[in-house]
Amino acid sequence: MGGDTLALACAAAACLLALVRWAQATDTRAWGDAPAGPQAQRKAWGLALATLALQCAAATVATGIAAGVAIAVASWMVLGWGLVLAMNLWPEGCLRWARRIGIAGWAGCALGLLIHALA
Template sequence: MNELFSASAALASLIALTRWARTVPTRAWGDGTAPTTAASRRAWVVVLATLALQALAATAAAGLAAGLALVVAAWMALGWLLVLAMNQWPAPSLRWGQRLGALGGAGCVLALVGQLLRAWGVA
Protein backbone atom coordinates (compact mmCIF):
# COMPACT_ATOMS: atom_id res chain seq x y z
CA MET A 1 0.00 0.00 0.00
CA ASN A 2 2.92 2.33 0.65
CA GLU A 3 3.89 2.11 -3.03
CA LEU A 4 0.43 3.34 -4.03
CA PHE A 5 0.65 6.24 -1.59
CA SER A 6 4.16 7.08 -2.81
CA ALA A 7 2.95 7.13 -6.41
CA SER A 8 0.06 9.35 -5.36
CA ALA A 9 2.45 11.73 -3.65
CA ALA A 10 4.53 11.90 -6.81
CA LEU A 11 1.52 12.50 -9.07
CA ALA A 12 0.22 15.24 -6.79
CA SER A 13 3.03 17.49 -7.99
CA LEU A 14 1.12 17.84 -11.25
CA ILE A 15 -1.51 19.88 -9.39
CA ALA A 16 0.98 22.64 -8.76
CA LEU A 17 3.01 22.19 -11.93
CA THR A 18 0.00 22.69 -14.21
CA ARG A 19 -1.17 25.70 -12.18
CA TRP A 20 2.29 27.21 -12.18
CA ALA A 21 2.74 26.63 -15.91
CA ARG A 22 -0.52 28.50 -16.56
CA THR A 23 0.87 31.64 -14.88
CA VAL A 24 3.96 32.03 -17.02
CA PRO A 25 3.85 33.42 -20.54
CA THR A 26 4.20 30.31 -22.69
CA ARG A 27 3.44 29.71 -26.32
CA ALA A 28 1.82 26.39 -25.51
CA TRP A 29 -0.76 27.36 -22.87
CA GLY A 30 -1.15 31.07 -23.21
CA ASP A 31 -1.04 34.02 -25.48
CA GLY A 32 2.42 35.10 -24.38
CA THR A 33 1.26 37.92 -22.10
CA ALA A 34 2.51 38.29 -18.57
CA PRO A 35 0.19 36.94 -15.86
CA THR A 36 -1.53 39.14 -13.33
CA THR A 37 -0.15 39.47 -9.84
CA ALA A 38 -3.25 37.85 -8.35
CA ALA A 39 -2.87 34.78 -10.60
CA SER A 40 0.78 34.47 -9.59
CA ARG A 41 -0.10 34.66 -5.90
CA ARG A 42 -2.82 32.03 -6.26
CA ALA A 43 -0.36 29.78 -8.07
CA TRP A 44 2.16 30.14 -5.24
CA VAL A 45 -0.50 29.25 -2.68
CA VAL A 46 -1.35 26.12 -4.69
CA VAL A 47 2.34 25.23 -4.99
CA LEU A 48 2.97 25.56 -1.26
CA ALA A 49 -0.20 23.65 -0.34
CA THR A 50 0.71 20.88 -2.77
CA LEU A 51 4.23 20.64 -1.37
CA ALA A 52 2.84 20.35 2.16
CA LEU A 53 0.33 17.67 1.12
CA GLN A 54 2.98 15.73 -0.76
CA ALA A 55 5.51 15.94 2.05
CA LEU A 56 3.00 14.74 4.64
CA ALA A 57 1.76 11.84 2.52
CA ALA A 58 5.21 10.77 1.32
CA THR A 59 6.76 10.84 4.78
CA ALA A 60 3.80 8.90 6.18
CA ALA A 61 4.30 6.27 3.50
CA ALA A 62 8.07 6.02 3.30
CA GLY A 63 9.67 7.84 6.23
CA LEU A 64 11.17 11.30 6.45
CA ALA A 65 14.26 11.07 4.25
CA ALA A 66 12.74 8.85 1.57
CA GLY A 67 9.52 10.86 1.53
CA LEU A 68 11.22 14.21 1.03
CA ALA A 69 13.54 12.72 -1.60
CA LEU A 70 10.47 11.38 -3.40
CA VAL A 71 8.85 14.82 -3.44
CA VAL A 72 11.95 16.50 -4.86
CA ALA A 73 12.44 13.78 -7.47
CA ALA A 74 8.77 13.92 -8.49
CA TRP A 75 8.93 17.67 -9.04
CA MET A 76 12.06 17.34 -11.16
CA ALA A 77 10.97 14.35 -13.23
CA LEU A 78 7.31 15.24 -13.73
CA GLY A 79 8.17 18.89 -14.35
CA TRP A 80 10.55 17.84 -17.10
CA LEU A 81 7.99 15.47 -18.61
CA LEU A 82 5.27 18.11 -18.42
CA VAL A 83 7.42 20.60 -20.32
CA LEU A 84 8.12 18.01 -22.99
CA ALA A 85 4.42 17.18 -23.27
CA MET A 86 3.47 20.87 -23.34
CA ASN A 87 5.64 21.47 -26.36
CA GLN A 88 4.21 18.54 -28.29
CA TRP A 89 0.57 18.36 -27.18
CA PRO A 90 -0.41 21.56 -25.33
CA ALA A 91 -4.15 21.01 -24.74
CA PRO A 92 -4.08 17.27 -23.95
CA SER A 93 -1.06 17.65 -21.66
CA LEU A 94 -2.90 20.29 -19.64
CA ARG A 95 -6.04 18.14 -19.34
CA TRP A 96 -4.17 14.97 -18.42
CA GLY A 97 -1.79 16.81 -16.12
CA GLN A 98 -4.72 18.21 -14.16
CA ARG A 99 -6.51 14.84 -14.07
CA LEU A 100 -3.44 12.92 -12.91
CA GLY A 101 -2.63 15.63 -10.38
CA ALA A 102 -6.15 15.43 -8.94
CA LEU A 103 -5.85 11.64 -8.77
CA GLY A 104 -2.54 11.96 -6.92
CA GLY A 105 -3.96 14.56 -4.55
CA ALA A 106 -6.91 12.29 -3.75
CA GLY A 107 -4.49 9.44 -3.06
CA CYS A 108 -2.51 11.67 -0.69
CA VAL A 109 -5.66 12.62 1.20
CA LEU A 110 -6.62 8.93 1.49
CA ALA A 111 -3.15 8.09 2.78
CA LEU A 112 -3.33 10.78 5.43
CA VAL A 113 -6.84 9.75 6.49
CA GLY A 114 -5.64 6.16 6.78
CA GLN A 115 -2.71 7.26 8.94
CA LEU A 116 -5.02 9.25 11.19
CA LEU A 117 -7.42 6.32 11.55
CA ARG A 118 -4.53 4.01 12.44
CA ALA A 119 -3.22 6.52 14.97
CA TRP A 120 -6.64 6.73 16.62
CA GLY A 121 -6.90 2.94 16.68
CA VAL A 122 -9.94 2.83 14.41
CA ALA A 123 -8.38 0.89 11.54
Protein backbone atom coordinates in the same frame (compact mmCIF):
# COMPACT_ATOMS: atom_id res chain seq x y z
CA MET B 1 0.57 -2.81 -5.65
CA GLY B 2 1.07 -2.28 -1.93
CA GLY B 3 -0.39 0.57 0.07
CA ASP B 4 2.98 2.28 0.45
CA THR B 5 3.64 2.07 -3.28
CA LEU B 6 0.26 3.58 -4.05
CA ALA B 7 0.84 6.34 -1.51
CA LEU B 8 4.20 7.15 -3.11
CA ALA B 9 2.69 7.17 -6.60
CA CYS B 10 -0.03 9.57 -5.42
CA ALA B 11 2.56 11.74 -3.67
CA ALA B 12 4.57 11.97 -6.87
CA ALA B 13 1.55 12.63 -9.11
CA ALA B 14 0.15 15.41 -6.89
CA CYS B 15 2.76 17.87 -8.11
CA LEU B 16 1.22 17.85 -11.59
CA LEU B 17 -1.75 19.90 -10.39
CA ALA B 18 0.52 22.62 -9.02
CA LEU B 19 2.77 22.49 -12.09
CA VAL B 20 -0.22 22.99 -14.40
CA ARG B 21 -1.43 25.94 -12.31
CA TRP B 22 2.07 27.38 -12.33
CA ALA B 23 2.33 27.02 -16.11
CA GLN B 24 -1.02 28.77 -16.54
CA ALA B 25 0.04 31.62 -14.26
CA THR B 26 3.12 32.41 -16.33
CA ASP B 27 3.59 33.33 -19.96
CA THR B 28 4.00 30.09 -21.88
CA ARG B 29 4.35 29.70 -25.60
CA ALA B 30 2.48 26.39 -25.63
CA TRP B 31 -0.66 27.62 -23.85
CA GLY B 32 -0.73 31.16 -25.18
CA ASP B 33 1.28 34.16 -24.10
CA ALA B 34 -1.53 35.90 -22.22
CA PRO B 35 -0.21 37.21 -18.90
CA ALA B 36 -2.17 35.87 -15.96
CA GLY B 37 -1.33 38.64 -13.51
CA PRO B 38 0.07 38.76 -9.99
CA GLN B 39 -3.02 37.33 -8.29
CA ALA B 40 -2.86 34.14 -10.38
CA GLN B 41 0.85 33.88 -9.63
CA ARG B 42 0.23 34.18 -5.88
CA LYS B 43 -2.43 31.47 -6.08
CA ALA B 44 0.00 29.27 -8.02
CA TRP B 45 2.65 29.81 -5.31
CA GLY B 46 0.14 28.94 -2.60
CA LEU B 47 -0.93 25.77 -4.40
CA ALA B 48 2.71 24.81 -4.99
CA LEU B 49 3.57 25.18 -1.30
CA ALA B 50 0.44 23.33 -0.19
CA THR B 51 1.17 20.55 -2.67
CA LEU B 52 4.75 20.22 -1.49
CA ALA B 53 3.60 20.00 2.13
CA LEU B 54 0.94 17.40 1.25
CA GLN B 55 3.43 15.36 -0.77
CA CYS B 56 6.03 15.41 1.97
CA ALA B 57 3.47 14.40 4.59
CA ALA B 58 2.03 11.54 2.53
CA ALA B 59 5.42 10.21 1.42
CA THR B 60 6.89 10.56 4.91
CA VAL B 61 4.04 8.50 6.39
CA ALA B 62 4.73 5.78 3.81
CA THR B 63 8.54 5.67 3.91
CA GLY B 64 10.06 7.92 6.56
CA ILE B 65 11.32 11.50 6.59
CA ALA B 66 14.40 11.29 4.35
CA ALA B 67 12.81 9.17 1.64
CA GLY B 68 9.55 11.14 1.82
CA VAL B 69 11.21 14.48 1.20
CA ALA B 70 13.41 12.96 -1.52
CA ILE B 71 10.35 11.54 -3.31
CA ALA B 72 8.55 14.89 -3.16
CA VAL B 73 11.50 16.90 -4.50
CA ALA B 74 12.36 14.34 -7.17
CA SER B 75 8.77 14.24 -8.41
CA TRP B 76 8.82 17.99 -9.01
CA MET B 77 12.03 17.70 -11.04
CA VAL B 78 11.10 14.64 -13.08
CA LEU B 79 7.42 15.36 -13.68
CA GLY B 80 8.13 19.05 -14.26
CA TRP B 81 10.61 18.10 -16.96
CA GLY B 82 8.09 15.70 -18.50
CA LEU B 83 5.35 18.32 -18.38
CA VAL B 84 7.51 20.85 -20.21
CA LEU B 85 8.23 18.30 -22.94
CA ALA B 86 4.56 17.37 -23.20
CA MET B 87 3.47 21.03 -23.27
CA ASN B 88 5.58 21.64 -26.34
CA LEU B 89 4.28 18.56 -28.16
CA TRP B 90 0.64 18.19 -27.06
CA PRO B 91 -0.47 21.37 -25.26
CA GLU B 92 -4.25 20.73 -25.05
CA GLY B 93 -4.12 17.08 -24.07
CA CYS B 94 -1.24 17.70 -21.72
CA LEU B 95 -3.22 20.34 -19.85
CA ARG B 96 -6.24 18.10 -19.41
CA TRP B 97 -4.38 14.94 -18.39
CA ALA B 98 -1.82 16.57 -16.14
CA ARG B 99 -4.62 18.30 -14.23
CA ARG B 100 -6.59 15.04 -13.91
CA ILE B 101 -3.57 13.06 -12.74
CA GLY B 102 -2.64 15.84 -10.31
CA ILE B 103 -6.13 15.89 -8.82
CA ALA B 104 -6.03 12.10 -8.46
CA GLY B 105 -2.64 12.41 -6.75
CA TRP B 106 -3.95 15.06 -4.34
CA ALA B 107 -6.99 12.91 -3.54
CA GLY B 108 -4.81 9.84 -3.00
CA CYS B 109 -2.50 11.74 -0.66
CA ALA B 110 -5.40 13.13 1.35
CA LEU B 111 -7.04 9.71 1.56
CA GLY B 112 -3.78 8.06 2.59
CA LEU B 113 -3.21 10.62 5.33
CA LEU B 114 -6.80 10.22 6.53
CA ILE B 115 -6.46 6.43 6.68
CA HIS B 116 -3.16 6.75 8.54
CA ALA B 117 -4.69 9.20 11.03
CA LEU B 118 -7.66 6.91 11.69
CA ALA B 119 -5.55 3.77 12.04
